[in-house]
Amino acid sequence: MTAHATGFTWFEARYPDLAEAYCLTQVQGLTPDELLRRFDALPGSDAVGLEAVTVRSEAYEDGEDAEAGALFDPAEDRLLVAVTELDGWALAIEPYGYLGVLDTVIPRLGEGTRLVSHFRDVNAADHFHWWEHGTRRLHFEPLFPDQRDGTDAEAPGIPELLTACGFELETEEHDLCGEAAFALAERLTDARLSPERLEAATYRIGYAPRP
Numbered sequence: 001m002t003a004h005a006t007g008f009t010w011f012e013a014r015y016p017d018l019a020e021a022y023c024l025t026q027v028q029g030l031t032p033d034e035l036l037r038r039f040d041a042l043p044g045s046d047a048v049g050l051e052a053v054t055v056r057s058e059a060y061e062d063g064e065d066a067e068a069g070a071l072f073d074p075a076e077d078r079l080l081v082a083v084t085e086l087d088g089w090a091l092a093i094e095p096y097g098y099l100g101v102l103d104t105v106i107p108r109l110g111e112g113t114r115l116v117s118h119f120r121d122v123n124a125a126d127h128f129h130w131w132e133h134g135t136r137r138l139h140f141e142p143l144f145p146d147q148r149d150g151t152d153a154e155a156p157g158i159p160e161l162l163t164a165c166g167f168e169l170e171t172e173e174h175d176l177c178g179e180a181a182f183a184l185a186e187r188l189t190d191a192r193l194s195p196e197r198l199e200a201a202t203y204r205i206g207y208a209p210r211p
Contacts, residue, residue: 003186005166005179012178014195018054018095019178025092025100025117026189027110032083032204035090038109039099041081041206042071050093050198053082056205057095068207077210082203087191091201099208101127107134116188118142118181128181130188142177145169161187 012019027035036043044067047053059065060080072078079099083092092100099105100117109115110131120126120142130138130150138158140148145167152158159169165187166180186192 003165003183003192005176005183008179008182008193009176010195011182015050015054018050018093019120021096021120021122023092023094023097023100023117023119024182024185025094025109025115026089026185026191027092028089028114028189030090030113032085032090035083035092035109036081036204036206036208038111039081039092039105039206039208041208042078044068044071044205044207047082047203047205049201050082050195050203053093053203053205054095056080056082061096067205071207078207079210081206081208083206084201084203086193086197086201087189089189089191091191091193093203096121099211101129102211103136104211106131106136110134114189116185118185120178126178126181128184142167142181143174145177145180 047056057080060068079094079097081092081094083090094100098119101119106115106129112133115131118128126142128140128142136150137152138148138150145162146169163169165183166176168174
């Protein structure tokens with residue numbers, strides 16, 4: 001695929017609140033139910049479209065999610081996760097979440113397969129992960145793409161791949177680093193995200209324990 005950061009400016013334009021703080025995790029070959037199980041999440045009902053997911057998330061954050069109240073004690077500290085399937089990958093979206101980029105959680109989520117995740121919070125802290133069969137192949141902060149770790153961090157072709165996605169390795173320009181993370185995820189998964197696909201998808205809502 002030839003995905004580039006400029007092809008993902010729609011994410012912030014379409015979902016401005018979500019773009020401020022999210023975690024997006026893709027795991028190859030899993031069903032949504034299996035990925036929720038790996039999150040140790042209590043499964044809830046379905047929501048159609050990412051906009052509906054954001055509405056559910058806001059209700060949950062405000063303590064107005066009746067389903068959550070029926071599933072578990074409000075004293076339990078859980079994060080809302082919405083999972084669907086696209087192009088052979090289970091896709092988990094966590095509004096205001098971060099489970100998919102935790103080193104303590106990733107091995108469980110991606111056991112036996114490939115995982116790609118990226119995250120941003122309201123303070124602009126960000127992370128990108130590519131793991132395969134329990135091995136961290138690439139990790140970096142999209143704001144600082146020249147500072148990488150993992151088995152493939154300095155492998156031939158990685159700097160060129162990052163540059164092709166829109167990351168700036170030689171300058172301090174990083175206006176589209178978040179969008180470049182989406183482009184890199186698409187190149188690593190061959191799973192194409194678009195607003196049309198995200199709104200047509202059905203998401204299983206789950207409630208995962210906060211570590």
